[in-house]
Structures are given as C-alpha cells and as structure tokens.
Amino acid sequence: MFKGSIVALITPFKDDKLDEEKYTQLLNHHLKSGTNGIVPAGTTGESPTLSHYEHRKVIEISVNECKGKIPVIAGTGSNSTDEAIELSKHAEKVGANGLLIVTPYYNKPTQEGLYQHYKKINDSVGIPIIIYNIPSRSVIDMKVETMARLFELKNISGVKDATGDLSRVDQQLKAMGNDFLQLTGEDDNALEFNKRGGKGCISVTANVAAKLCSEFQSASLNVGDRNMQTKAEEINNILKPLHKALFVESNPSPVKYAASLLKLAPDDVRLPLVKVTEKTKIEVRDALKVAKLL
Numbered sequence: 001m002f003k004g005s006i007v008a009l010i011t012p013f014k015d016d017k018l019d020e021e022k023y024t025q026l027l028n029h030h031l032k033s034g035t036n037g038i039v040p041a042g043t044t045g046e047s048p049t050l051s052h053y054e055h056r057k058v059i060e061i062s063v064n065e066c067k068g069k070i071p072v073i074a075g076t077g078s079n080s081t082d083e084a085i086e087l088s089k090h091a092e093k094v095g096a097n098g099l100l101i102v103t104p105y106y107n108k109p110t111q112e113g114l115y116q117h118y119k120k121i122n123d124s125v126g127i128p129i130i131i132y133n134i135p136s137r138s139v140i141d142m143k144v145e146t147m148a149r150l151f152e153l154k155n156i157s158g159v160k161d162a163t164g165d166l167s168r169v170d171q172q173l174k175a176m177g178n179d180f181l182q183l184t185g186e187d188d189n190a191l192e193f194n195k196r197g198g199k200g201c202i203s204v205t206a207n208v209a210a211k212l213c214s215e216f217q218s219a220s221l222n223v224g225d226r227n228m229q230t231k232a233e234e235i236n237n238i239l240k241p242l243h244k245a246l247f248v249e250s251n252p253s254p255v256k257y258a259a260s261l262l263k264l265a266p267d268d269v270r271l272p273l274v275k276v277t278e279k280t281k282i283e284v285r286d287a288l289k290v291a292k293l294l
Helices: 020-033 052-066 081-094 111-122 144-151 167-176 187-195 210-220 226-245 253-261 278-290
Strands: 004-008 037-039 073-075 098-102 129-133 156-161 181-184 200-203
Touching: 004 210, 020 052, 020 210, 037 073, 052 081, 073 081, 081 098, 081 111, 098 111, 111 129, 111 144, 129 144, 144 156, 144 167, 156 167, 167 181, 181 187, 187 200, 187 210, 187 226, 200 210, 210 226, 226 253, 226 278, 253 278
Parallel strands: 004 037, 004 200, 073 098, 098 129, 129 156, 156 181, 181 200
Antiparallel strands: none
C-alpha cells in the first residue's frame, strides 16, 4: 500500500494560522503530480508547533482530499505515549490509511521503553504503523532487534529510516524480511536505499519537485531494469543539489522558501524556526534552476 514518492507535506501558515485553503491546494497539486502518498503533521509539517486542533485538522483535510486516490499516513508521534494514542485514534477515526510514529524525543527511553511505547499504541489502533527512526532529532536510535520484536505485533508494518546509515537497510531486511516495509527519510540516499530493498521515500524534496520525485521513485523501484535504473540515476543527479540545499538550514525553512519561489505556499515558519538567510536563498534558487523548476 505504501511505496514510491510519499511527500512529508509542509504546513502553510497565513498570519501565523493554518491556511486551510492553501493546504488543500497543496494536496491537489500532489494528486495531479503523481505523488504516491501524503504524510501530514510530520517533522516537515512542523508538528511540534501545531496546536492540537491544527494537528487534527491537517489530517482531516488530507483524508478528505485524498481518500480513494492515494494513502494518507498521519504523523501522530509524541514523546507522551498517551498523547500519541489520542492522536492515532483520531487519525484512524477520520480515515487515515496508516500512522507515522516518531521515536519519543527528549525523554530518552531505553529499548524496552521504546518497545512498550509502540506496543501500547499498537494495541490501541487497527491500522498500519510505521516507526520513524530519526536519531539526529530524537537522540535515541531504535535497534534492529527492537524493531524485530515490534514487527511481531499486528500493526507494526515498517520503518521510515532517517539514520542515514545504508547498512541498516541490509540489517533490517535480514532480520525482518521483505514484508517489513522500509522507506528512507533521506532524499539523498533514496537511490541506493531502494537498490538494497527499500520501497520508497518519505520525501522533503517532493514538496517542490513532486513530478520529478515520482518519476525517480518509479524508475528506481524497477531494480532489475537497466534502462529504468539509468533514468533513476539521471533524475537523481538533477535533484542532488536540491536535496542538499533543502537541508542547509533546519527543515522545513529552506523547503518553504523554495515553495514560495514556485508560488506553492508562503515561506512563513513558526518560532523557534525562522526564515532562511540570504546565503541559503541563493543556494535554494540555484538548485531549483538546476532541476529546471525555476
């Protein structure tokens, strides 16, 4: 169900409030551009600074626009297990197809704590759960052994791997097999990730290069087809400067600036994030030009 180019969707603001009209327009842009799935209220969607109302609302809008077209994987993680359950139940109730749940940040649970956190969420819902492993932000790294234990539960279906360590794809494939869904959270390693058994990317770059990212994933997932692999490599080379530019400063400030240049959404972010510097603006503009998006 979940594969290919899945966008970690930005959340547009107007006068520091959720711009529901612009959010709906973004969703329809992705539906027309070949995007294979939507992740509302993730890191790129500024979930830490969304109100509970806004968090629920972006999931509801996403489901309403995408239902029956492409899957919605709702970001419902929290460092509070009870809050994650509350958000997850709401997402399931309104029709989300799956849940993306980040490893608890700041409170630094042990591996057993991680297991119990996900198990309690698993036992509270009835839709697929994707573990979001991002040690650079959450401080902790879920071990492959812990994932293997969790994969025995009914709803744990895979991982968004943002470790940046490609050897983890091999380790996770060996431990859990092909049925365990592996999606990269790093646009810049997506080509090699898929070659090793990955099934797609939860992408930042897709916010501003939706069609290219969709075409790239379609080609790269044809691992045995030399022509398709060549096409994937060509698109990857075009997108490389953009992958880099969008992480020169803290995500999602650069991608929101890029979106503003393409007239997709304003570049407003919520404190403690700020708009990008002039130096970063130049790098983002240049990368968009390389990809022939600007």
